[in-house]
Each structure stands twice: as structure tokens, then as C-alpha cells.
Amino acid sequence: MHNNGNSVSYLDYKGKHSGIFAWILSTDHKRIGLLYLMSTLIFFAVGVTLAFFMRLELIAPGRTIMDPQTYNSLFTLHGIIMIFLFVIPALPAVFGNFFLPILIGAKDVAFPRLNLLSWWLLVIGGLLAVISVFLPGGPVDTGWTFYIPYSIRTNTNVMPALIAAFILGFSSILTGLNFVVTIHRLHAPGMGFFRMPLFVWSLYATAWVQILATPIVGITLLLVVFERAFGVGLFDPALGGDPVLYQHLFWIYSHPAVYIMILPAMGVISEIIPVFAHRTIFGYKFIAFSSLAIALFGSMVWAHHMFTVGMSETAQVIFSLLTFLVAIPSAIKVFNWVATLYKGSIQTDAPLLYALGFIFLFSIGGFTGLIQGALSVNMHIHDTSFIVAHFHYVMFGGTGFGIFAALHYWFPKMFGKMYNMRTAKTGFWFLFVGFNTLYFPMFVMGWLGMPRRYFDYLPEFHIYHFISTIGSWILITGLIIMFTNFIKALRSKTTYTKINPWGGETLEWSIQNTPSLENFEVIPTITAGPYEYKDNDEILVKEDN
């Protein structure tokens, strides 16, 4: 399987198109992965910029730099962009595309052209969302949740935003569909389900959620479009419709969607932890099945977003109970990661730091989630900045740090270049400290009664907002350090040739950096599980020679 870098790398491969078309019309899963990486990072930059201005506005009470209407649009766009264009596609579509076929020993995904189509849908949906900002009528100001009745009354550009979200959902569905078929049909001989790396398991569970839950939000948003266009009355209370039903349908997708976001990140962490502890993962099957359990239970808890809307008490109790249940598989994973580290020979490189950052921040996010799952407490903190802190701990501290961990972990394999390890670690500490400074005060002020999405606040909240805004500056400094480090590495002339820098046992570490078009010269036959580190010391010595 070692081909000593003789094959043409996917970056230099000459296909039938040239120039930029060699990329935007490529059906190579690795090129599509990089296309996704570029597009999602651009949208991430936009989302971060919007958030930066929001935080700046909140540094002092009253108007600071913008008017309230602009602020409403900013948090709406921040939500839509970060959720639909960054957090949902970032892990499955970038790293899933690039590494799923390699991890299971395949040449590509099952439907390469469909794969390209889903990237195009992402771009079209993203552009539509951006264009909606500049159309007459003004940027959408409903919040990313498009709650009825405001979303059918406001005169801002809700329609383009809804259609954009619909298209983006379709893109996500096609990725999921492709992955399920790929995993079932294209795994290398000898690779049964229990020899698949845990990242593959998490992508599998994610893909099912993408396929089954996304159409619900698709039709729901479409119904809102019909409601606005024709006044069909399905949700409009003036015509007898039920706005709470809209919330139900919206969350039937949008709660599972948070598992679309977090599950692949958990998969990445399950890859990184054993490699950097040089130890077999603890409880492989538990981690594998907990992904499926999260996907299942995650589809059954949506109404915990709606405890204050006047649901029946029966429903409240059921959904509260199920919410507590969904914590169990997540906790299983955390315990197994920690148990894997125990007595391992730990190598604290940047990927592991990000993985540990993930565990720490995700645990805080997860536990505060349980606090909100309790009915009585939920009444108190519903729609406060406590919620904002919670989901940023999970979505940014969890998925965001998972994405950064994946970037640092797979960077040498994807680009054949190596970043500066010291700078990467410095970047991590800036991010970690900045993150906590930014979001932790939100827990406190939320508990004290600071509502979310408010443009202005009472003087007693000033100190928390002030600290939080300072935190956003530290965080952005960390992001700049991290990305300049990557860009420097990409621009450097030295090629990184070590094919297995961390001592991983999964298939991607057995092929050349910047893999060839079909990844493998010969499809490997798998004879062992993905994390068998018995002879790891030997391998490390061999690599060093």
C-alpha cells in the first residue's frame, strides 16, 4: 500500500477540465471536500464578522454602533449563516467527503456526480441567502427560527431566506444519502461494520438524521412560503392556523439538526484521542452504538425548545424525560474518551489540545443542557442569554473545536504541508481563553434575567456584556493566529513527506500525503480493527527512520 509518493497527487491530477473548472466540476471526493472547506470557511468568516459587530454593539447599554433593526438582521443572518452554511456542512461535507472513502478503503463515494451537485446546491443556497440581504425590503429579521406569525407579517426578505434554507437542506440530504450508500456498498474487503473507524460510524448516524429529518423542515419552510404567497391559512392564527404547530414541525428537524452538527465532531474526537494516547479506544462498540442512540433519541426530544408555549403537561413531562435520556449516550462517549487517555502515552500536540478543549467545553454545554431540560428551571431561563451560552458551548466549543481539531489532525494528509506546532498551540490557548471569557458571562447574566436577542439592556448587566465583548476580541485573535499559521504552512515551499506523523492506525495514514485520484493503488484487505496499537511503538520508530 505504500507507494512512496510516486502516484500523482489529487492536487496535481490533470482531468478533462482545466483551471478553475478542474475544481468546480471535479467529481473527486477530495477536491469536493476542499471546495466545501473553502466555501464553509468563507461563510464562517462572514458569520464571525457579524458576531463581532453584535458584540461590539453590546459593549455598552443603548445604541453604540448600529440601530435596533440592523441588530435584528445581524443576529438572524449570523444564525442562518453559521448553522446552515458552516456548522452543518463543515464536518460531514468537508472531512466526511475527504476522508470517508479513504477510511473505508474506497476510491470515491457511491455517487460522485451527486456529490458535486450537493456542493453546487450549497453555493446556490448560500448566494441566495447573501443576495437576500441586499434586495429591497431589507435583510431578514425573524431570527434563524422564522417563527410564525412574525415571519408571515414582516416585510423584510423572508422569502429568499426561506428558499435558501430549503436548497441548503436539499444539499445536506444528498450528502447524507451518498454517505449511507457509500458506507454500505463500498467498504474494502474485510472491513465489517465493527472494523470501521468511529468517525465513519458517527457519519453514518449523522447521514440518517440528514435523510430523515431534513425533509420535515423543508416542507415546513415551504408551507411558510405558501402562507406568505397565497395565505393558505395553515399556520396563520387569523385563519385558524396554529403557530405552535409550526414550532413543532420546525423543531422536529432543528433539534435533530444539532446532532447533525455534533455527531461528526464526536467522531473526530474518537479518532484523535486513541492516536494521541497511543492506546486502543476504550469501549469501541459503546461509542459506535451511542452514535446511533443519539440519532434515535435526538429525534424524540424536539419539544424541549417549546416548554413555555403552552403545550399539554403530558407532552412537557414526556419531552423533559426524553431530554434527560439523550444525555446518556453523550456521557458514554465522554467517559470512554477519558478512559482511553488513562494510562496512555499521551502526546500533547495541537490536535489533542483541541480534542481536550472539545471534551471540556462540550461537557459544560451538555450539563447546562440538562439544566434547561428540567421543566421548572426552563421556565426561568427560557429565551435568556443562558441558552445562548449553552448552545455556543455545544456548537462552537463542541463542533467548532471539533472542526479545528480535525483541521490540525488531517492537515498534513490533505495538503502535504505541516503547520508550526508552537503557533498552533498558542492559537489554541487564545481560542480557549477567549471562548470562555466570551460565553461564560452569558450563563451568569442569563441566570440573572438578561433576555436573548435584545439590543439594549439594564445597567446591572453592563459588566457581563463588557467582559463578554473583551472575550470576543481574544477569541478572534486566536482565530487569526490559527488561520495565519495554516496559510503560512500552505505557502511554504517545503513538502511534508512523513505519511504518518501521529502514529495513527486508520487507513488514511497508510497512503501518501495528498492522496492520488483513486486513493489506493490496490484496494486494501482489512484484517484488524482500526485502533489496534499493540505494535505502535515499532511503527513510530520505523516512521522516524
Next chain:
Amino acid sequence: MSGEQSASAEHNTVDHKPTYGIYILVWLVLMTLTGVTVAVAGINFGNLTVATALTIACIKSYLVLTFFMHLKTETATFKIFVAVAVLFLLISISLLFSDYSFL
């Protein structure tokens, strides 16, 4: 690509002998069921009216899935997939009604 796949691809072309008869038979049953469901719609079973109509619709879908959509001759994977999708819808509707039935 792999041995497993070429084996199943071969399997795919030689699975079962195609015949017209079975499909025409299924179609006749579907027609009859349509007749039945229209005929009994006029009768008022009270709360059971909807249940009757849905039961007949379910039988019809079962026939379409099994025979017309060839689920009968597909591997277990396909059958499990369909079960998962239907289960998801059932979970959604029953949890949704935990709100609406108890107001």
C-alpha cells in the same frame, strides 16, 4: 470493485424469474380494495371510519411496497431501511399528539 460487490451485482441480474401474472394479480387486489374503501366510506362507523380507511390504505401500500417496488426480493438491508423510515414518522406523529391529545 471488491469481490463482495461483483458477487452481489451478479446476484442482481439473476435474482428471480420475471413474470407478468403476479403483478396483474396484485393490481386486481388493489382495485378491489379501492372499491371496498369507497363503498364503506358511506357507512358511518363513528370513530372507526378513519381507522378503516387508513387500514385499507396501509394494506394497499404494503402490496405496492412488497410487489411493485420489489421489496420482497431485496436484501434485508432494504427492509430494515424502510422500517427505520416508517418508524421515524410514527415516532414523530405519536410524540406530536402527546401535545394535542391532552390539552
Next chain:
Amino acid sequence: MSTIAEHTVEHVHRDDVGSRLGMWLFLFTELVLFGGMFLVYAVYRYTYQAEFHVAAKELNTSLGALNTIILLTSSLTIVLSIVAIRKKNKNLSVFFQIVTIVLAVGFLVNKYFEWNIKIHHGIFPGSEILLGKGNGEVIFFGLYYVMTGLHALHVMIGILLIEVMTGYTIKGRINETNYVRLESAGLYWHLVDLIWIFLFPLFYLIT
């Protein structure tokens, strides 16, 4: 749903089971899409039982039943076209596909008249006559137009899909050894039928 990667390195890799698996997964998304609407239907039917009964009287049961028969028959003909191609009977397969298309068009024509009559009577979303009725009836017809409308859209897509397949069959790209495209189109068509199997009793037979 072709699985042939367009690489210059020729690895024409064909996996019929994989293609069908992909098609089924796609059908699930369609199923859930309509499932979402059935959820909406279920909730409002529960809320406005009496008004749904009254509103459903406006619908023409015979037209609905006729369309059911048309769709079920077209489902039969498309499945027979697959049997025919597998028995190497190309002309018969093309014939069955064309019959399917004709039936599908018949369904749409029927639907057109049905909608036309309703709209002529002033029953359409936002009309004064409809708004003068109870909330439940407004919602019933809102659902009726949205659900049968989206279903009709799927019928149109199905017609296009089968037309393409007919072209492929005539050209020989679909033949007795490679007919997975026709199978996938057939699966799609059966799903359209499946959804109608539920739409029909829920809208036309609840009086």
C-alpha cells in the same frame, strides 16, 4: 442515479444494488416531506373534525376514485415494462412506458378539471367565499391545494423521468442486462402512487 465516475482513468464501476439503495433513501426524503404535511393534516383534522367533514363534501368522490384507478393502473404498467425489458421484449417495454405516461397525463387532466371547478366556485386560498366559511374549512382547502398540488408536481416530474427512460430504452441504453435506471424511475413512480393511496381517503372519503 448513475454511478459512473467521469474520470479519465476508466473505472466503470457499476453497482445496481447501490443505485437502488440510493433511490430508496431518496424516496424516504419524499416520504418524510409528505409525512410532514400528513402531520399537519392530522393535527387540524383532530382540531376541526366537524368542519373537515363539511368541507370534504365539496370534493367529487368519483373524480378522486377515478384518479386512484388511473394511478394504480399506471403503477402496474410501469412494473410490467420492467418485466418486459428483462424478458428482452423491448417494444412491449416501450409500449408499457408510454401507457404509463398517457395515464399520468390523464391523471393531471382530471386534476386540472377538479381544481378548475373549485376555483370557478370561488373556493381557493384567500377567496372571499372561502374566507366567509369557518376556519376549519379554510384550512381543509389550504391543505387540499398544497398537498394535491405538490403531489401533482411529483406526477409531472415522474412523467419527465419516464419519458427520459423511454428514450433510453429505445436507444438501447436500458436493456435486459442494464435496467437499473428504469427500476429507479419505477420506484419513484410507485412512491407517487403510494402518497395518493393516502391522500385519496383522507380528502375524499371523510364525509
